[in-house]
Amino acid sequence: MPDRAPPPVDRLLPTDEARDLLALVRDIARREIAPTAAEEEDAAHFPRELFTLLSEAGLLGLPYDSAHGGGDQPYEVYLQVLEELATARLTVGLGVSVHTLATYALATHGTEEQRAAHLPAMLGGGLLGAYCLSEPASGSDAASLRTRAVRESGGDWVINGTKAWITHGGIADFYTVLARTGGEGPGGITAFLVPGDAEGLTAAPPERKMGLKGSPTAQLHFDGVRIPDARRLGEEGQGFAIALAALDSGRLGIAACAVGVAQAALDEAVAYARQRRQFGRPIADFQGLRFLLADMATRIEAGRALYLAAARLRDAGRPFAAQAAMAKLHCTDAAMQVTTDAVQVLGGYGYTADFPVERYLREAKVLQIVEGTNQIQRMVIARHLVGPETR
Known part of the structure; x- marks a missing residue:
């Protein structure tokens, strides 16, 4: 085993703030993440407490607007933060990347009311997200997804179907879900923000994977999950x-x-x-x-x-x-x-x-x-x- 820590990567960063941020991340990685990485991966333990710590440190919303709790950081900086986290433990680096992916639809296509209502908790309030596009029969061919959302007369949407290969499946606080609201093909797909505790939403046991065991990957089943139209993200048919x-x-x-x-x-x-x-x-x-x-x-x-x-x-x-x-x-x-x-x-x-x-x-x-x-x-x-x- 190594008898000393390797020198840090020599990074060309755009601002003093970015340099301070990377120093903070390296310190968290050294003290809080790396020491238990091997043991927890072997035990398939998901370190939710680390994501709470990262949220408190402002590291779960780095590339988003500070008006809603983000860090206003360019991707050039945010990605180097991910690299440092993944060097310490991939479950953590990948988890932050997935959370950022799950937040994207709301941050970029949500209304101002939606962003004000949900983004602060997602970016700095301890919530953890997941992204639901793939299905058992539609992976690379994502535009053929079958999960369907039907709008009822009162305006609510009812979602039925199964999503597959969902990182943080079963433990996330919110899911960005792509569902079919119209005809076949990419033009019939709409995005929704679904709470993790929504009635009718259940998770299968996590997949038994060859690696990345600390990061749960599971199918999600939507059985009549009802959400208001206020949780539709973007226009109908814009989801893909x-x-x-x-x-x-x-x-x-x-x-x-x-x-x-x-x-x-x-x-x-x-x-x-x-x-x-x-x-x-x-x-x-x-x-x-x-x-x-x-x-x-x-x-x-x-x-x-x-x-x-x-x-x-x-x-x-x-x-x-x-x-x-x-x-x-x-x-x-x-x-x-x-x-x-x-x-x-x-x-x-x-x-x-x-x-x-x-x-x-x-x-x-x-x-x-x-x-x-x-x-x-x-x-x-x-x-x-x-x-x-x-x-």
């Missing part, structure tokens, strides 16, 4: 466009988390290589291993530069969907390669649960799948290059 816009930003969050996991694996591999001796000297002296570490570090730096470039486009109000897909694709593939190489550096020890690199490898895999598989990212990038597929 809202969902895609949210995912563009969410993919940057996944990219940042992937870089965080890869950085943790590199830190562990470097520390081990310095300590482990074979043939009378540290294995870090051997050129083959030194080159492997150099390739790992280069992949991480390239991924960090890519997600930050996409974030800066977003912050400038310029199109960034293709760059977000590139960042998600590259960073998660890089995390998979880096964590695989970290296991190789540690040899047999890397394959045991006594060292964290085997956990990082298992965690990296899911990042190639969530919020659009990497095959979907390639489709998105190709469409920006050569247009949609011909039929």
Whole structure:
């Protein structure tokens, strides 16, 4: 195991406030998150108390408007916060990213009355959110979702259906739900804000996953869940466009988390290589291993530069969907390669649960799948290059 903490990542931050924020995050990660990460992941324990702490510290609403309790931070800064959190524990970094994703529809398409009523508690009042788009039969083909919301004569909506692969499913305080209110295809989908304790809403037991065990992933069943029209977000039929816009930003969050996991694996591999001796000297002296570490570090730096470039486009109000897909694709593939190489550096020890690199490898895999598989990212990038597929 490493005998000293690795040096912090050298970050170029835009303001003194951002530098102070990253210092705070590193301190929380070092004191409150990292020490219990391995034990709690092994026990599949979700650290709700940490999310309460992060909310109190203002870290659950960083990219949103301070008028409603947000942090007014650019994505360039927010994503680096996610990276630091994911380096300490992916369950926490990913959880903050999912919460931000779940808040997006209200923050960007809610009325002023809706934002005033709900955003303060969501951004700084201790609430935790989840995002409900995928279903058992509609994952990558999200526009074919079947969960339906029917408006009754009194104006309320009644939702029936099942959502699948929901991070924070069963424990979230609110869910942003995409449901069909019209005909087939993307134009028939509307977004709703559903309370976590709504009558008729139940969660299945969490999925039994190979990694990221501390973060619950579950199906949600909507059995006549009734909500008022005041909880509809955006116009009827606008939901799929809202969902895609949210995912563009969410993919940057996944990219940042992937870089965080890869950085943790590199830190562990470097520390081990310095300590482990074979043939009378540290294995870090051997050129083959030194080159492997150099390739790992280069992949991480390239991924960090890519997600930050996409974030800066977003912050400038310029199109960034293709760059977000590139960042998600590259960073998660890089995390998979880096964590695989970290296991190789540690040899047999890397394959045991006594060292964290085997956990990082298992965690990296899911990042190639969530919020659009990497095959979907390639489709998105190709469409920006050569247009949609011909039929």
